[in-house]
Amino acid sequence: MLSRPRTMIARSKIARAACGFATLLLAAVVAVSASVNAFAQGVPVVRDAEIEALVRDYARPIFKAAGLANDGIDIVLVNDQSFNAFVTGRRLFINTGALVAAETPNEIIGVIAHEAGHIAGGHQQKLRDQLDRAKTMAIIATLLGAGAMVAGATTNSRGLAGAGMGVAAGGGEMAQRSILAYQRGEEITADRSAITYLNATGQSGMGMLKTFGRFQSALSLSGTQLDPYRISHPMPQERIANLEALVKASPYVDNVDPPTLQQRHDMMRIKIAAYMQGQAAVSRLMRKNPTSLASRYGDAQQTYLYGNPGAALTKTAALIKEQPKNPYFQELRGDILMKVNKPKDAADAYAKAVSLDPARSGLLMVSLGQALMAVGTPDSVKKAVTQLNNGIGRDKENAEAYRYLAQAYGELGQIPAADLATAEGHYYSADYKNAKIFAMRAQQKLKRGEPGWLRAQDIINYTPSNKLK
Numbered sequence: 227m228l229s230r231p232r233t234m235i236a237r238s239k240i241a242r243a244a245c246g247f248a249t250l251l252l253a254a255v256v257a258v259s260a261s262v263n264a265f266a267q268g269v270p271v272v273r274d275a276e277i278e279a280l281v282r283d284y285a286r287p288i289f290k291a292a293g294l295a296n297d298g299i300d301i302v303l304v305n306d307q308s309f310n311a312f313v314t315g316r317r318l319f320i321n322t323g324a325l326v327a328a329e330t331p332n333e334i335i336g337v338i339a340h341e342a343g344h345i346a347g348g349h350q351q352k353l354r355d356q357l358d359r360a361k362t363m364a365i366i367a368t369l370l371g372a373g374a375m376v377a378g379a380t381t382n383s384r385g386l387a388g389a390g391m392g393v394a395a396g397g398g399e400m401a402q403r404s405i406l407a408y409q410r411g412e413e414i415t416a417d418r419s420a421i422t423y424l425n426a427t428g429q430s431g432m433g434m435l436k437t438f439g440r441f442q443s444a445l446s447l448s449g450t451q452l453d454p455y456r457i458s459h460p461m462p463q464e465r466i467a468n469l470e471a472l473v474k475a476s477p478y479v480d481n482v483d484p485p486t487l488q489q490r491h492d493m494m495r496i497k498i499a500a501y502m503q504g505q506a507a508v509s510r511l512m513r514k515n516p517t518s519l520a521s522r523y524g525d526a527q528q529t530y531l532y533g534n535p536g537a538a539l540t541k542t543a544a545l546i547k548e549q550p551k552n553p554y555f556q557e558l559r560g561d562i563l564m565k566v567n568k569p570k571d572a573a574d575a576y577a578k579a580v581s582l583d584p585a586r587s588g589l590l591m592v593s594l595g596q597a598l599m600a601v602g603t604p605d606s607v608k609k610a611v612t613q614l615n616n617g618i619g620r621d622k623e624n625a626e627a628y629r630y631l632a633q634a635y636g637e638l639g640q641i642p643a644a645d646l647a648t649a650e651g652h653y654y655s656a657d658y659k660n661a662k663i664f665a666m667r668a669q670q671k672l673k674r675g676e677p678g679w680l681r682a683q684d685i686i687n688y689t690p691s692n693k694l695k
């Protein structure tokens with residue numbers, strides 16, 4: 227299931243990727259703004275096994291071609307309807323709005339390739355390394371402000387704004403011009419690198435061209451969403467023309483995404499629509515092909531979310547019959563069964579999902595653990611502990627999983643383990659005060675020097691400069 231928006235606060239060293247516009251403004255912003263903390267509430271992150279696995283599949287070959295990733299890529303889904311995507315280190319941030327806006331996988335893959343080009347090129351690497359999440363949010367806020375000024379300039383030229391507005395608009399225009407000059411080189415380099423990665427993986431650049439072309443048209447922001455990506459990526463005509471030439475020169479220009487990947491993409495889009503945008507958005511996506519698998523998936527999901535669970539189960543059973551090896555259909559079945567309070571059947575469905583999941587998502591393991599806890603027998607609670615620990619092993623920053631784990635240990639009477647899990651839950655929610663309280667409580671009942679005791683000590687010793695890994 228696509229989890230409700232949640233705030234990400236415990237992730238360390240999250241920096242915005244290197245688009246010149248952002249980093250250039252940074253010095254000014256942080257220096258003059260005393261209210262950086264106002265933006266420190268965090269990024270609204272959503273978690274979903276299916277979407278994370280798909281975006282990871284998009285990114286993996288590109289990262290490999292860029293020489294960036296030897297091991298896992300952390301996908302961070304940001305619950306935001308605007309278009310944005312950026313890469314920091316091995317962490318890829320992407321707005322749900324960007325995923326819904328893209329009609330094909332290739333459009334997202336192109337953006338990932340461009341961002342990977344910035345990383346591989348070491349663009350403003352030093353600055354990027356120094357950034358943290360709070361500053362990232364300040365940058366985004368500033369970008370939005372700068373965007374508004376650019377919009378003001380457009381309005382102003384029609385003579386609608388007063389003198390004050392004119393000054394602001396002029397400033398924005400000037401900033402915009404110097405930024406364009408500053409970052410043009412890096413953007414062209416990133417475009418070229420992107421094409422290299424796409425060629426190396428036999429993929430077309432048409433998706434990238436389509437996305438960037440969309441940002442190029444219509445600078446006016448009236449009535450449309452303000453996309454951070456558009457603001458950090460000014461698209462002068464010349465750059466689009468250069469990019470177009472590169473794309474069309476590729477032997478892979480006419481390659482399209484494999485049908486199975488396109489189908490997964492369609493299913494992802496309709497899922498985001500169902501959970502984040504509501505029924506009208508689902509209907510819009512279904513209209514084009516109401517009987518496709520993706521449409522029927524969307525229908526089953528909205529029946530689960532807004533309608534009759536029995537009908538949702540029937541629709542999901544039909545999906546499972548068509549794709550018996552799809553873990554996310556089993557996951558949906560588990561979600562519905564939890565809603566109608568049948569935890570034992572839900573646990574069976576989640577167990578199937580876990581066994582079918584090639585990505586081995588910790589989220590599915592945690593769902594299985596929750597269902598086993600809800601079954602409530604001592605045996606099932608023990609199994610829940612195993613599954614929750616497996617899930618955390620895959621996904622150690624999942625604060626919610628620690629809370630369930632603490633509850634499960636509590637039910638089994640394992641109080642020091644419960645206290646330590648509670649400490650971890652607080653720790654990964656960035657509630658360090660309570661994390662330390664529970665870590666100390668756990669230590670009193672643990673043997674000095676054993677692994678749990680040492681972990682508790684790490685939490686007690688935590689200061690922002692030696693943040694635990």
Ligand SMILES: [Zn+2]
Nearest residue numbers: 245413416459
């Ligand atoms: Zn860029």
